[in-house]
Amino acid sequence: xxxxxxxxxxxxxxxxxxxxxxxxxxxxxxxxxxxxxxxxxxxxxxxxxxxxxxxxxxxxxxxxxxxxxxxxxxxxxxxxxxxxxxxxxxxxxxxxxxxxxxxxxxxxxxxxxxxxxxxxxxxxxxxxxxxxxxxxxxxxxxxxxxxxxxxxxxxxxxxxxxxxxxxxxxxxxxxxxxxxxxxxxxxxxxxxxxxxxxxxxxxxxxxxxxxxxxxxxxxxxxxxxxxxxxxxxxxxxxxxxxxxxxxxxxxxxxxxxxxxxxxxxxxxxxxxx
Numbered sequence: 645x646x647x648x649x650x651x652x653x654x655x656x657x658x659x660x661x662x663x664x665x666x667x668x669x670x671x672x673x674x675x676x677x678x679x680x681x682x683x684x685x686x687x688x689x690x691x692x693x694x695x696x697x698x699x700x701x702x703x704x705x706x707x708x709x710x711x712x713x714x715x716x717x718x719x720x721x722x723x724x725x726x727x728x729x730x731x732x733x734x735x736x737x738x739x740x741x742x743x744x745x746x747x748x749x750x751x752x753x754x755x756x757x758x759x760x761x762x763x764x765x766x767x768x769x770x771x772x773x774x775x776x777x778x779x780x781x782x783x784x785x786x787x788x789x790x791x792x793x794x795x796x797x798x799x800x801x802x803x804x805x806x807x808x809x810x811x812x813x814x815x816x817x818x819x820x821x822x823x824x825x826x827x828x829x830x831x832x833x834x835x836x837x838x839x840x841x842x843x844x845x846x847x848x849x850x851x852x853x854x855x856x857x858x859x860x861x862x863x864x865x866x867x868x869x870x871x872x873x874x875x876x877x878x879x880x881x882x883x884x885x886x887x888x889x890x891x892x893x894x895x896x897x898x899x900x901x902x903x904x905x906x907x908x909x910x911x912x913x914x915x916x917x
Contacts, residue, residue: 675836680685681749685800685854687872688740689742690732690735690870690872691873692733692735692850692872693817693818694848695870695874696732697813697818698821699727699846700906701755701811701813702807703786703808703809704723704898704910705771705786705788705807706884706910707771707787707788707828707829707884708882708884709766709792709793709829709831710838711764711767711803712765712769713764714766715764715892716763716917717763717891717917718760718912719759719761719771720913720917721896721914722758722911722913723755725908726755728908729903732904755866755910757772757782758775759802759912760772766790766793767787767789767793770785770787770869771785771786771788780812780814780815781858783810783811784807784808784809786808788803790802790803791803799859801834804826804827807823807826807827808824809821809823809825810822814853817854818850818853819850821851823846824846824847825844827843827845830842838886841878841879843878845877847904849873851872852872853867853869854868854869854870856868872887876903878903880896880898880899881900882899884896893914893915895913895915897912898910
């Protein structure tokens with residue numbers, strides 16, 4: 645327990661140190677500036693933007709392979725994740741002669757979501773996460789199916805997760821994005837902790853809708869819509885603590901790296917019922 649609390653405290657301090665400089669500054673997410681597009685939205689820029697927003701807004705389960713059924717029936721958690729944005733969008737804009745300064749100068753961006761996970765059976769549970777702010781929304785979920793869960797406490801549990809996310813954000817010209825994310829995860833349940841690691845993939849499809857203005861008209865004169873898609877793979881490692889027993893305080897931490905140049909570090913805090 646001493647080691648567990650020491651690790652938990654150190655990670656809290658590290659997370660606060662990382663998040664503070666990012667959340668304290670104004671971040672310009674209007675990286676697709678209509679005045680720089682010259683009336684056109686290149687296909688590769690649209691696909692890169694959709695892929696970027698899809699990875700950023702994707703549902704992240706923050707869970708090991710074992711179903712929560714044996715310990716409790718419901719978890720309610722709050723996620724805070726810091727996500728480093730890859731260079732794909734900035735590169736696509738630069739390749740088309742567009743001003744990519746906003747995209748290339750973006751720091752790691754924070755993401756916060758509410759999570760709910762419900763037990764179904766010893767071999768299955770499901771979770772949802774969501775965010776809504778001033779018309780911008782992201783809702784996702786996953787169904788976890790346990791493949792192997794040995795009775796031996798020394799054994800390793802394995803599972804697959806089938807995830808999906810829907811999001812829209814007019815502030816960044818995102819009409820809609822759909823993220824399909826199958827994952828394979830293994831974990832080992834200990835007394836109060838469950839360390840885990842896994843790999844996954846994301847198939848992302850969506851639509852960008854960019855308004856154009858013709859002075860002196862105050863309203864958008866027309867809107868250009870472009871659909872796009874992208875595919876990426878990722879790996880992750882994390883641990884979840886059940887403090888004070890199976891029903892009580894939950895604390896989790898997870899780091900991930902995406903093959904498209906994205907990386908993330910985050911925490912999950914909640915209560916098990």
